[in-house]
Amino acid sequence: MTNVFVVGLDERNLALLRDVSPPGCRFRALFGKSEVMPAAADFPALRDEAHRRLDAFGGSIDAIIGYWDFPTTSLVPVLCADYGLPGPRLEPVVKCEHKYWSRLEQRKVTDAHPQFELVDPADDTGLPSGLRFPVWLKPVKSYSSVLSFRVADLAGLCRTVAEIWQGMDQVGKSFDAVLGGLELPPEVAAAGGRACLAEEEIGGAQVTAEGYCFHGEPHVYGVVDSVRYPGSASFLRYQYPSRLPAPVQQRIVDISTRVIRQIGLDSTTFNIEFFWDQSADALKILEINPRLSQSHAPLFELVDGVSNHHCMVRLALDEEPEMPRGRGSYPVAAKCFLRSFSDGVVRGAPTAQHLAQLRREVPEVVVEVAAHEGTRLSELAVQDSYSYELATCYLGGRDEAELVEKFHRCSELLPFTVDELPAGVRG
Template sequence: MESINKPASRKRDKTLVLFSYDWDAIEFDRLAPRWPQLKSGFDLFSFPSNARLAWFDIERFCTLAATRARLFGARGVVSNHEQFGALSAALLAEKAGWPGTPVEAVLACQHKLYAREVLERVAPEANVPYRRLDAEYGGDIPGGIAYPTFVKPVKAAFSVLAKNVRSHDDLHAHTRFGPWELWVIRHLVEPFERILRQRLPHAGTAHSLMLERPLRGGQYSLDGYFHDGQYHGIGIVDAIMYPGTDAFMRFDYPSRLPGPLRSKAEQVAVRFLKAVGFKHGLFNMEFIHDDETGEIKVIEFNPRMASQFSDLYARVDGIDLHEMALALGQGLDPAVLPVREPSAGCASSFVYRSFDPSAAIAMPGKRQLAAFHSLFGDALLFQFPKLPGQVQRDFKWLGSYRYGIMHLGGKDPHD
């Protein structure tokens, strides 16, 4: 497919890509002929790669990555990985003098309690009542909590352990962890905690859960980037839930959110991100249009691209978010990148889940996959088969088992 605008084509400097898998692995590999890359990191969801969690030290990782970058000639860094990648990329960019998101801005976005405190100062109308849960992991639940309430980790990813709870007993049951679960939780958070103590100590520990007032309303995701301190909007994606749950069923683009509310969401995002010193890089703001007040209410800020949406923007707008990330990693404004002819008027990311812990999920065989791809030649399909023990952990931490994701485009929502 030909580009609509064609700036001079040239091979770029090499970029260090951290913690790349799933969408990122596919998209960054596709761009490698034009954007040379050096890979580093590991997959948290695959054994034996994830065994490295046992001894992972984020500062040592960045020091070794910087050495590899010098040896192999990399001059930029990117990562869309929420747990370790975004912070590692910020630390490495700072260490090497490359373009990158400031370390303190990444910490402020990923420390969900501190982000609420900043939001209360700069956009209180977009905030919700919140508090730290004054209990250690697995500790006794204090009294005086108004139910229902929404509980989530101060530092987490992929909605792990985020849940609406309706009573003291419900919250108590949700926060019971076995020795292995406690080990995993602490090792996931501790790399962030070490940097937090050095660079943003007044935020308080990230080894904690927090409570928020539950919200009702349509959920959305604002995507954008900053270059040289200036905000650039990309778009808004609609999030559709499985009925009666907080679990994503699909994501639709373009959004049906009315224009004035889009502008309001952008204003809130810019005020917050400027307040935390976010001057460079892609970001994603999840928010709700609150049924009760009609206001935009922020769920959270993510200091990196929402990789799952990259394909949706490519189909509908002809823009390549992964190439935008590489451009920003080299200090370039993504506005200079080529735009391709769109292939669809709308696109969706369908998320397949099981809500029955005892259900046996059958993955499609070779014939089924061949038939699917013959009917939908440009579709994307990801499968996530897991062992029974892994499925049970998904139900504990996420409330469901996500076993597949499919992307399709069409002329319109009814196509």
């Protein structure tokens, strides 16, 4: 029996892991999802508790994996090192996670990044020299676009800095505990885990390169489109494979390979988010994540026949992944988001009968309802700064038009009634 411990195990991802499981492999929850989410979890306490649970286990400890954002991304390399297991080193992971450090590393090998400067939330009230409005303001460590805002003028900058300053301790304090165990460059040490980054606004088609690095060699196995609601920063769907021209996708692969080598990330999956400005034919990196995107996993399964969890498991066992292409049931697939753009209380949500009817009409659909009856939308965990996620639907289709048609049907058959609360409106 090969025992693979999972940080943040949940039922949906357990099913995906079992689908790619080598013979004799058993997945065990080191922590459940609720124990490592939200990201405010105390990192030193998690590490101590992980040691206690692993040391109490009577069998072999063969691998440790995780697919969530911080603190999972930092906990996995620490534990792999503690127990002598294959896995990434902590420093390259943190180079990806710390947005300022990541930009400094990117700048060494590519110009495919926005202009950026640090902003001290405690002191600064003006825009750093070299930047012009509009800009995006974000903590140097955050997750799922939380506390990430577009700022158009000085008044907005002051308001946004104050809001970020109030909320950044949720992650920053725990992230500082991780940084304290590393030798940091002086400029990163000065910023710490509770600083703000201002970046020039970039736009265009947003895509994500999914890949892995094995024995020092990066590989990109797929590019996924991120389609936004019109006029919004919130995602409408993730769609695979990407519709970008093949030469642009090859440039994404080349840039991704250079950056991952520069950072020194190895023995792990990664995903890198890009914007492609078609008019200028320019690529810009949005961010680098030292993990796979579990949101994309069903898309790879629907199109290629195997989820990207295959890569994570193989790397943890010190084996090179082998991702197939086009062996799934559908030429295209998408994860679609049903959202509310105002705060409120959910008075009606889809029932088991609604879900059963939807599956009869769209057999491959997988629905995850986030907002249940009685839920106050602003109290939902892990939401972006401009909307609230009601439900998500994973779909496959012959082409993009069929995906859109299926999602429209999902929207009709997943009834939500929300009593809006003006005091909670965001955006």
